[in-house]
Structures are given as structure tokens and as C-alpha cells.
Amino acid sequence: MLRTRLIPCLLLKNESLVKTVKFKEYNYIGDPVNTVRIFNELEVDELMFLDIFASKENRDINFKILEDIANECFMPLSYGGNIKSLDDAKKIFKIGFEKVVINSSSFNNLKLIEEISNYFGVQSVVCSIDIKNSFWGTQKIYSHHGRKKQNVDIVSWVKKLEKAGAGELLVTSIDKEGSWEGYDIELIKKITSNVQIPVIANGGCGKVEHLGEVVEKANASACAIGSMLVYQKKGMGVLVNFPDKKELSKELNG
Incomplete structure (x- = not known):
């Protein structure tokens, strides 16, 4: 059992799965429901779906595709x-x-996190932050799929999210x-050292060793994985897969 x-972490665009690079260009991956079926067979513990253009384009939530996904999925979503x-x-x-x-919504309405957390419990709310290095080497938070820079301090913001009721x-x-x-x-590491709630690391995983590294060196509680699970290898075609569990156990459990 992995600790x-x-x-x-699967990216939705309308009713398709896509994969981006640095939040810019994207490639078509496939049908989300068929992908869920594959992950069911691979016995994955949980799945995360992010509609990456919904906030940027101010589109309504596509509840139909979410119903299709939930009806097919055997694991927490x-x-x-x-x-x-x-x-x-x-x-x-x-x-x-x-x-x-x-x-993105948290920047306009931080109370939304509190409302959802109070109603469903803190375990139900994941607060997401996207961070990019500036030309001068400083790190800034962006919302709306990397299009809108937020003039907030990273450490101060994550503490506000935690206080508002974020579960992770x-x-x-x-x-x-x-x-x-x-x-x-x-x-x-900067985030985990300033909050008490679990932190999911995301962005950049390319091999199993990267998982062990971010857990050991940065105290990540969980790891989100994208490209490595939807491509055969870097620069190669689409292949939905999951790392070998023995290899994962060796890397993550020691």
C-alpha cells in the first residue's frame, strides 16, 4: 500500500481530454469516459479532472460530461x-x-471556500494555485489558466486559503x-513549510523517481501526474498508462 x-490530473476542453505544455499549446488525448475505463482497469486510487478553459472563457460547467464520467468511474473523483x-x-x-x-474564483470570492467547506467539510475542498517564474526570477501566482497575474504574496495567499477552509x-x-x-x-517545499494541510505537487513529473524526490525533499503529501500517464514517452504518441506498482512502492515506501 502506497503512503x-x-x-x-486530466485536462478537459469541452468534452475532450487534452494535454498542455506550460499552459500553452495543447494536444488532443482522447475521450474522457474511455480514459476513465482504462484507469478503472489499472485500479488507480482517484482521478482529478480540470476544465482548463472554463474560467478563462467564462463558460458554464459542463455537467453532462461530469455525469458521464461519474457514471463510469469506480474511484473518488x-x-x-x-x-x-x-x-x-x-x-x-x-x-x-x-x-x-x-x-480562479477564490480571488474574487474567498468566502466561497468557506461556504463549501462548512457545508460539505474541509475534505471536500481542494484549493489550486498556479505559479510562474517572472523574467526577473520571482514567482507569481496566476489565475484563469495562467492568463491573469494576481498581485498576492504566495505564502500569505496559501495561509489565507488554509484559514478559509481548504482541505488541501x-x-x-x-x-x-x-x-x-x-x-x-x-x-x-516553500508551500509545505508554511501550511498544515496536505499539498499536492503538480507540474513536471516525467519518471517515477520524480515522485520520490518531491515527497522526500519537499514533503508533498500527494503527487498529481499528467503527461507521464497519457503518453508512451516524451515526444511519443498517446498511451494511457500507470507506473508499475512495485516500482512505485520501492520509490515511495523505501
Whole structure:
């Protein structure tokens, strides 16, 4: 049994799965429901779906595709993408999802996290932050799929999210996302050392060793994985897969 959760982080665009690189260009991966069937067979512990253009384009949540996913999926599910209200969260949970992922909406309405957390419990809310290095080497938070820079201090913001009722944090390095180069260890460490809630590292995983590295060196509680699970290898074609569990156990459990 792995002590560290490994979460396939799957990106939705309308009703298709896609994969981005540094939040920019994206490639078509396939049908989300068929992909869920494959992960069912691979006995993955949980799945995360993020509609990456929903907030940027201010699109309504596609509840139909979420229903299709939930009806097929055997494991716990989380969803993020332009969730604006407690009613949105209620609909998502009623469909069968266990967690909601809040990012862009929190900057306009931090109270939304408190409302959902109070109603469903802190374990139901994942707060997501996307961070990018500036030209001068400083790190900035971005929302709306990396399009809108937020003038907030990273440490102060994650503490506010924790206080508001976040049950865990999804921390994504935009510069690392889709790179296969490994997680931003210093960034994840910066977050984990300033909050008490679990931190999910995201962006950059390209091999099993990267998982052990971010857990050991940065105290990540969980690892989100994207490219490594939807491609054969870097630069090669689509192949939905999951790392060998013996290899994972050796790397993560020692």
C-alpha cells in the first residue's frame, strides 16, 4: 500500500481530454469516459479532472460530461473549472464527485471556500494555485489558466486559503507543466513549510523517481501526474498508462 497518493490530473476542453505544455499549446488525448475505463482497469486510487478553459472563457460547467464520467468511474473523483457558487458545488457532488477544485474564483470570492467547506467539510475542498517564474526570477501566482497575474504574496495567499477552509492545496508550476523535467522542489517545499494541510505537487513529473524526490525533499503529501500517464514517452504518441506498482512502492515506501 502506497503512503503517497498518486493522482492522474486530466485536462478537459469541452468534452475532450487534452494535454498542455506550460499552459500553452495543447494536444488532443482522447475521450474522457474511455480514459476513465482504462484507469478503472489499472485500479488507480482517484482521478482529478480540470476544465482548463472554463474560467478563462467564462463558460458554464459542463455537467453532462461530469455525469458521464461519474457514471463510469469506480474511484473518488475531483473536479475544477469555473466553480462560482455553493450551488455549483452541490450539483457536482450530487453527480458523484467527492471533491471540488477551486482556483480562479477564490480571488474574487474567498468566502466561497468557506461556504463549501462548512457545508460539505474541509475534505471536500481542494484549493489550486498556479505559479510562474517572472523574467526577473520571482514567482507569481496566476489565475484563469495562467492568463491573469494576481498581485498576492504566495505564502500569505496559501495561509489565507488554509484559514478559509481548504482541505488541501494543489500547487502547479506553470514552467514545469508538461516538461517531464521533474517537480519544482523549492516551490513545493516553500508551500509545505508554511501550511498544515496536505499539498499536492503538480507540474513536471516525467519518471517515477520524480515522485520520490518531491515527497522526500519537499514533503508533498500527494503527487498529481499528467503527461507521464497519457503518453508512451516524451515526444511519443498517446498511451494511457500507470507506473508499475512495485516500482512505485520501492520509490515511495523505501
